[in-house]
Amino acid sequence: MITARGLTKLYGSIRAVDDLTFDVVPGTVTGFLGPNGAGKSTTMRMMLGLDRPTSGTATIAGKPYAALAAPLREVGALLDAAAMHPGRTGRAHLRVAARTHGIPLARVDEVLEEVGLAAASRRRIKGYSLGMRQRLGIAGALLGDPGVLLFDEPVNGLDLDGVRWIRSLLRGFADEGRTVLVSSHLMSEVQLVADRVVVIGGGRLVADTETSALLTGAGGPRVRVRTPSPDELLRSLPAHAVAERTGDHEIEVAGVAAREIGDLAHGIGVRIHHLAEVEQSLEHAYLSLTGPASAADAAVATEGAAR
Ligand SMILES: Nc1ncnc2c1ncn2[C@@H]1O[C@H](COP(=O)(O)OP(=O)(O)O)[C@@H](O)[C@H]1O
Numbered sequence: 669m670i671t672a673r674g675l676t677k678l679y680g681s682i683r684a685v686d687d688l689t690f691d692v693v694p695g696t697v698t699g700f701l702g703p704n705g706a707g708k709s710t711t712m713r714m715m716l717g718l719d720r721p722t723s724g725t726a727t728i729a730g731k732p733y734a735a736l737a738a739p740l741r742e743v744g745a746l747l748d749a750a751a752m753h754p755g756r757t758g759r760a761h762l763r764v765a766a767r768t769h770g771i772p773l774a775r776v777d778e779v780l781e782e783v784g785l786a787a788a789s790r791r792r793i794k795g796y797s798l799g800m801r802q803r804l805g806i807a808g809a810l811l812g813d814p815g816v817l818l819f820d821e822p823v824n825g826l827d828l829d830g831v832r833w834i835r836s837l838l839r840g841f842a843d844e845g846r847t848v849l850v851s852s853h854l855m856s857e858v859q860l861v862a863d864r865v866v867v868i869g870g871g872r873l874v875a876d877t878e879t880s881a882l883l884t885g886a887g888g889p890r891v892r893v894r895t896p897s898p899d900e901l902l903r904s905l906p907a908h909a910v911a912e913r914t915g916d917h918e919i920e921v922a923g924v925a926a927r928e929i930g931d932l933a934h935g936i937g938v939r940i941h942h943l944a945e946v947e948q949s950l951e952h953a954y955l956s957l958t959g960p961a962s963a964a965d966a967a968v969a970t971e972g973a974a975r
């Protein structure tokens with residue numbers, strides 16, 4: 669379990685993190701979402717004791733990071749810029765970390781195997797691709813077999829195989845009962861794997877909910893209607909309906925239930941060929957929560973979803 673309570677970080681006059689309160693619970697993957705600059709990395713650094721909160725607290729397994737007796741056995745982390753000595757081999761890098769933290773060296777080969785780096789483990793890190801470095805960073809996070817895992821934008825720069833691999837890895841960790849927090853500025857990267865999402869914007873909490881709940885947005889579900897007479901139907905919708913033409917013979921309506929639209933069409937003698945509630949796209953939900961600042965991200969997210 670990870671908790672944030674009133675967590676706040678000021679850099680000079682910039683409120684990087686502003687009064688965040690949320691829990692990250694075991695057995696789930698929690699997506700930590702927000703546009704670039706929202707405060708995700710700062711929040712995670714405070715959880716890991718790498719940055720001091722201006723006010724508020726972050727705890728892991730009930731304690732601030734600094735109070736954990738064996739931090740690497742409690743929490744593993746992959747941060748944005750994982751510092752690695754380029755002249756070392758991947759295996760040597762992990763052996764140093766293991767030795768420093770009293771972890772048996774045999775564990776190094778186990779985690780190298782787990783992340784698919786066993787074959788490359790005796791090569792120098794400077795020859796590793798970005799994907800291999802990410803794998804090595806994840807191996808480092810796993811060294812102490814921790815119950816809590818934090819990943820800051822782990823799929824940045826990875827190819828599709830890498831993205832899929834990370835997703836299944838995260839799912840597996842949660843299914844084993846671990847607490848998994850994974851940040852991203854792209855909805856599409858976490859929507860397939862996150863059970864819950866915590867969304868922040870400008871350092872503040874904007875949503876803390878089950879991923880599925882994001883799908884039914886504020887105005888209730890949208891209704892898609894196909895009819896040979898869309899204009900006639902549009903004219904007779906109640907004033908509070910928000911409707912748009914989505915095709916020659918198709919409209920989408922928010923604010924009016926499917927049943928009402930069916931009855932209304934029947935009343936005016938308009939034929940209906942299709943009538944269905946449609947789920948709001950998660951990008952759409954994310955955008956409406958985080959505002960136009962993330963429009964560019966959302967465009968990328970849509971591309972990502974199409975891959
Ligand atoms: N070390 C720092 N010094 C000054 N400002 C910082 C520092 N780290 C982050 N910031 C600022 O804090 C805000 C949040 O940044 P960050 O946590 O990196 O966001 P995210 O990870 O969501 O992209 C940004 O405005 C960023 O410029």
Ligand SMILES: [Mg+2]
Nearest residue numbers: 708709710748
């Ligand atoms: Mg960041």
